[in-house]
Amino acid sequence: MEYKGYMIIPGKWEIEYRYAAGEYATKFFKGLMEEKIYGVKCPSCRRVIVPPRKFCERCFVEPSEWIEVGPKGELVNFVIVYRKFHGLPDPPYAIGLIKLDGADDSILHFISEVDLSSPYRALKVLKPGVKLEAVWAEEKKGMILDIKYFKPIETG
Amino acid sequence: MVKQDVAVVGVGLTKMGRRYDSNHSELAWEAIKELFDKTTIWIDDVDAVVYGTMDPFDGIASPERWDSSAYGIARGAGKPLVKVTTGGTTGMSIALSAYYHVASGLYDIVLAVGTQKVTEPVEAQEVLNIAVDPLFDRHTGVGAIAVGAIQASAYYFDYNKKIEEYMAIVASKNRLNALRNPYSHLKLKVTPEEALMAPYLIWPIKLLDSCPSSDGSVAVLMASDKVARKIFDSPAWVSAVDYISDTYWFCCNKGLSFWNSLAILARRLYRKAGISDPKKQIDVFELYDAFTIQEILEYEALGLANKGEGWKLLEEEATYPYGDYPVNPSGGVLSTNPVGVTGLWRFAEAALQVMDNAGAHQVPNVDIALAHAWGGALQFHALALLSRERKLC
Ligand SMILES: [Zn+2]
Numbered sequence: 001m002e003y004k005g006y007m008i009i010p011g012k013w014e015i016e017y018r019y020a021a022g023e024y025a026t027k028f029f030k031g032l033m034e035e036k037i038y039g040v041k042c043p044s045c046r047r048v049i050v051p052p053r054k055f056c057e058r059c060f061v062e063p064s065e066w067i068e069v070g071p072k073g074e075l076v077n078f079v080i081v082y083r084k085f086h087g088l089p090d091p092p093y094a095i096g097l098i099k100l101d102g103a104d105d106s107i108l109h110f111i112s113e114v115d116l117s118s119p120y121r122a123l124k125v126l127k128p129g130v131k132l133e134a135v136w137a138e139e140k141k142g143m144i145l146d147i148k149y150f151k152p153i154e155t156g
Numbered sequence: 157m158v159k160q161d162v163a164v165v166g167v168g169l170t171k172m173g174r175r176y177d178s179n180h181s182e183l184a185w186e187a188i189k190e191l192f193d194k195t196t197i198w199i200d201d202v203d204a205v206v207y208g209t210m211d212p213f214d215g216i217a218s219p220e221r222w223d224s225s226a227y228g229i230a231r232g233a234g235k236p237l238v239k240v241t242t243g244g245t246t247g248m249s250i251a252l253s254a255y256y257h258v259a260s261g262l263y264d265i266v267l268a269v270g271t272q273k274v275t276e277p278v279e280a281q282e283v284l285n286i287a288v289d290p291l292f293d294r295h296t297g298v299g300a301i302a303v304g305a306i307q308a309s310a311y312y313f314d315y316n317k318k319i320e321e322y323m324a325i326v327a328s329k330n331r332l333n334a335l336r337n338p339y340s341h342l343k344l345k346v347t348p349e350e351a352l353m354a355p356y357l358i359w360p361i362k363l364l365d366s367c368p369s370s371d372g373s374v375a376v377l378m379a380s381d382k383v384a385r386k387i388f389d390s391p392a393w394v395s396a397v398d399y400i401s402d403t404y405w406f407c408c409n410k411g412l413s414f415w416n417s418l419a420i421l422a423r424r425l426y427r428k429a430g431i432s433d434p435k436k437q438i439d440v441f442e443l444y445d446a447f448t449i450q451e452i453l454e455y456e457a458l459g460l461a462n463k464g465e466g467w468k469l470l471e472e473e474a475t476y477p478y479g480d481y482p483v484n485p486s487g488g489v490l491s492t493n494p495v496g497v498t499g500l501w502r503f504a505e506a507a508l509q510v511m512d513n514a515g516a517h518q519v520p521n522v523d524i525a526l527a528h529a530w531g532g533a534l535q536f537h538a539l540a541l542l543s544r545e546r547k548l549c
Contacts, residue, residue, distance in 0.1 A: 003174075003176035003177070004176070004177065006176055006177045008176055011215055013212075013215065017290075019290045019291065021291055025291050025292070051291075051292045053405075057403050057405075058403075077306055077309050077310050077313070077412060078309060079302055079305035079306055079308075079309050079358050079359055079360075079361075080356070080358065080359040081297075081302070081357075081358045082355065082356040082357065082358065082359065083355075083356075083357045083358070085279065085281045085282075085285075085297055086278075086279045086281065086282050087282060087285065087297070088285070088297040095296045095297075095298060095302060097306070097406055105405065105406075106406055107292070108292070108293050108296055108298055108406060109296065110296065119356070119359045119360070122359075127313065128313050144291065144292055144295055145295055
């Protein structure tokens, strides 16, 4: 390739990794395989933290107990992706912050089963406080996508 | 403890943008050459070098290995080198680290420099995606555009359902400002109406609400009070700097519609510098506006507007170059974003404004300028105040 007479040399990184999930995510992912979502409780501020982690960053202490949360929750905030990005799903898709029942903070996941063809249509259904529930993948792999996505709970 | 005062005594910038005409170390050399062509000292007078970039936009891990010769590190006995990288704040982390080098009394003349080529990844978003943790969040691709969109969405629900109209004004204002800056990447004569018509990338962020991917290099020379005026007779004094860190996690406490961490940092910096009324005392602002919504959030966090009312400044044109609080007269990050050096460019622009050297986008009568960068998962902020007077209070 050339650009205004200057050469451009193609390149590519293909590096395989193996990420250690660590103590807390391991228990969390094993829970997902049984369709259970676990958070941890901070003994100091009493927050239930999801995804679980080895320390409460506010109190600087380790959590004291595991608490099952969800699988229902409510939408805190969301965005809708309309552009195709390499390695990510085909648009449109929505990404939301979801506060699971019993948890004090939010996880990030896909929101689906909503008409996302325009923000106007999506906003008729999606707004902060809308009740959601997890939709599980049929085949579990011990990863975050064992929850396929969250969908609004049918009401009334 | 500040052992000696610190001033900016020189700035070297490259033309930013799609720099396929130049490889990584040539681009580094271009900024260095411009800096030393304009100053009275030479590379051999420099005591130490602070370098930064956000790996691996450039497709090279640790590009300092390639670039260091351009920074004169390899000459003679060689110089000490520190490399910093903190995502979007990298450039300001370079500036702050160089400041610490001098303020500590350990060195008198320090070169702060960064080089970044964001046009070399075929899709920059892929690099942003690998900056997200691989266990819980990466599947959603919540890179930079999505985090800007999360802020805009939060603002939409919390404060203003018409925020997209005001974001479009920011999109237009900063692109028009860039037309007067020869170093800037995008040259777009765009109206707010056109910005509003652009397609969505990630709702509520549209194409023109987002920064471009740019290449560029920035070099800033800092010197102690012992030598500053010998190098440049009207330097820009670094009156105060500060940095704040917040949690990685998007938990409920992190300000999405109001940037709490930046507001805390601004109060801390103003107190340190003796700024009681930023609206009156600060003459120009160079802020990290990767997305239009962020400039509005920054107005509020920096005390230029009340919470939830930043958009009102746009109705009054207060942040245009001729307004009461000019923000990003350079064209800002919306016009040019070589990520890891963008913060250093904000710092350099603030210095140039104070030195009366900004060129066609110079704001008249600047005594005090504020530079800002944010980085990470909306979690880091850096601020620096530059001034014409050595002592503010
Ligand atoms: Zn706690």
